[in-house]
Each structure stands twice: as C-alpha cells, then as structure tokens.
Amino acid sequence: MLPFHVPDLGEEEITEVVDVLRSGWLTTGPKARDFEREFAAMVGARHAVAVNSCTAALHLSLEAAGIREGDEVLVPTMTFAATAEVVAYLKAKPVLIDCDEHTLNLNCNLIEQAITNKTKAIIPVHFAGQPCDMDPILSIANAYHLGVIEDAAHALPARYHGKMVGSIAKSSCFSFYATKNITTGEGGMITTDDPEYAARVRMMSLHGLSRDAWNRYSTEGSWYYEILSPGFKYNLTDIAAALGLAQLKKCDRFWKTRERFAALYSEGFSDIPEIRCPRAAADIQHAWHLYVIQLELDRLRITRNEFIQRLQHAGIGCSVHFIPLHLHPYYRDTFGYRPDDFPMASRVFQRVLSLPLYSRMTDEDVTRVVEIVRSLVKENRR
Helix, strand or coil: CCCCCCCCCCCHHHHHHHHHHHHHCCCCCCHHHHHHHHHHHCCCCCCEEEECCCCHHHHHHHHHCCCCCEEEEEEEEECCHHHHHHHHHHEEEEECCCCCCCCCCCCCCHHHHCCCCCEEEEEECHHHHHHCCHHHHHHHHHHHHHHEEEEEECCCCCCEEEEECCCCEEEEEEEECCCCCCCCCCCEEECCCCCHHHHHHHHCCEECCCCHHHHCCCCCCCCCCEEEECEEEEECCCCHHHHCCCCCCCCHHHHHHHHHHHHHHHHHHHCCCCCEECCCCCEEEEECCEEEECCCHHCCCHHHHHHHHHHHCCCCCCCCCCCCCHHHHHHHHHCCCCHHCCCCHHHHHCCCEEECCCCCCCHHHHHHHHHHHHHHHHCCCH
16 A cells, blocks of 8 residues: 655654754753754745644734734635634635635635625635735735735745745744644744744643743743743644754755655656646746646546545545535535635545655655546546
C-alpha cells in the first residue's frame, strides 16, 4: 500500500527534540521564539506568532481584527471545516462563496455581490498550495474597508507576483499539521507586519495574560502578571517548535521534490482526456501541498467514489479535498445553504480526487500511481 501521506522526518528532528527534553524547558520558550524568528524571516514578515494549530491562528486573527457577534466574514465553500468554524466561534456569520472551476480557489468575481453592511473581513484560502488572485481581493477589501486574513494552511512555500504568501495580507495563517509541507505534528503560525496586531494575538494565545510563561518563569521575567482580556490556550510547545526548526531548514528541498512529482503526474496524464490536471496560474509559485485531479465523469462509466475504491484496492492511498461547506448539515441547517447556491463547488466536488504527493515518495512511486490511474481510466472509458 502506498500511503496518501508519510511525514519526512530525519535525525535532525530527533536531535532537536532530544535537546529540548534535556533542557528541562518543554512548553513555550526559546525554541518557539527561534522558530518564530526564522519563519518570519523566511516568508518576509516582520512578526510571527507560533500557536498550536492553524485553526487557532485563524481564530486569533479574526479576534484581533475585531470580528464580533453579528458581523459577516466571507469564506470560500471549498475549504476545510476550520476556515468557517472560527467565524462561528465569535458568533459571526460565515458567508460562503463559490469556487473557480480550474484553481478551486474562491471566485473573485463573486466577492462584491456577497458584501453587505455587516461584512467585516474575507478569508481567502490558497487551495492545494496555489495562491488566490490577491490583487483583486485586496483591492475590493480596501474599497469596502474589509480585513483580509489568509488561510495559508496549504501555502508554504508559495509566492504571488514574487512575494511570499505570509507577507501579502494583514494576517496569514499557516498549518504544521502532520500532513503539511513541513510539520510539527500539530501546530500553526500567524504572520503580520503590524506590531500591535502581533502583540494582540500573542497575548490572546495564552489566556490574555500580560506576560507569557517564558517571561514569568525565566530570569528575564517576573512572577507578576495581569489578565488583560479573556484569552485562549493556543501556545505552541518547545517540543513542537524544535520539530519546526529542523523542518524549516528542509522546506525548500521538500518543495522542489513536490514540484517535480507534480510535473511527473501532469506529464503522465497529459494525453488522458478523462483527467483534468491542476494548473499553476501565471506569475505564482505553487506550494504543491496537494495534487488534485478532476475526473471527466461524462467520459467514464464509474463515479469518483468508485474510482477511489478501485485505487485503494490497487494499493494507492488517496483522498478528497474537500466536501464543500454548504453540503454539511450544520451550514445547511443553520444558514439555509443549498447545493444550487454554489453550482461550481457542488459540481466539482463530485469529480475531485487527491493523489499521493509528499517528499518521501520516489519516482517509482509516482510512476506506479500514474500507471494504475491510466489503467483504471482505460478500463472504464465510455
């Protein structure tokens, strides 16, 4: 069985973690601060705040942006649960937007018609690692005085018009979950150029205390603290940050491997009309977190679900990204969303399929996937 994903960990990660264990300082401390500095430098942001998930990063970013009960936040329907549920955490309303057929990013042409006098922010999601078209998004946001918080869970290392994702919007939120391009097991990062914004998310990431645990218990700190706001418990441990430091040094190598494998996939399927391959837009760097194909079902005698079953039976792990939010019971029952409200995402969902793509794969693994997919297509053509 070729798994859908295997994390790429080596002796460097083990050494970093052992160093933390031997240091006696396990929670947020010097390793977390080093990870923040190196990550900020890599993406070109002035500030970075490490947290325990991208969900936490999104929640803190919305809170720092002033999102409150009754506000509306624009969110793509083609995304994972976290992007919209953090809006609900603050008792605001996630207003869903349909996707572009080719990139599966939110359709920028639909943004303005979704804006009301309650709209306060927009969360573009860089689907699969392909940056959204940020120029029109930022232009619309400026015109309507909206905050822009990037869900960059898939987007390390991605570039838009030469700029790293993480240095474009007011706030960018990254994920270091086990399947991501670099991992800390669980973890996330917020980047921003705004020092006040960074201070707010840092304070709120640890109970709203005036001093974090590192300052209070180190020789540089004081036992005294004040609760400035009812915050959360979202800090990243030094154990996780140690993994991140080692992984960050390998990020460019990981990306180059993913990019090469993505190119091998595209070449392998180039003469198969039953498969639509992902395409990188002009003047961007795709992070290639996912390789998502679309099956041309009118050319096949089987459904996407049957195709997945046969791939798995042949020993190929695969997945679907994502079940659009409007198809889930919570969004249907709470906000009244229906499949016809988002025709593109509803249609695309029936045919998307994510193939294995990770740096521990080999050329032979990619070739095997290509051959099995081609064989399944050949066997099931109309």
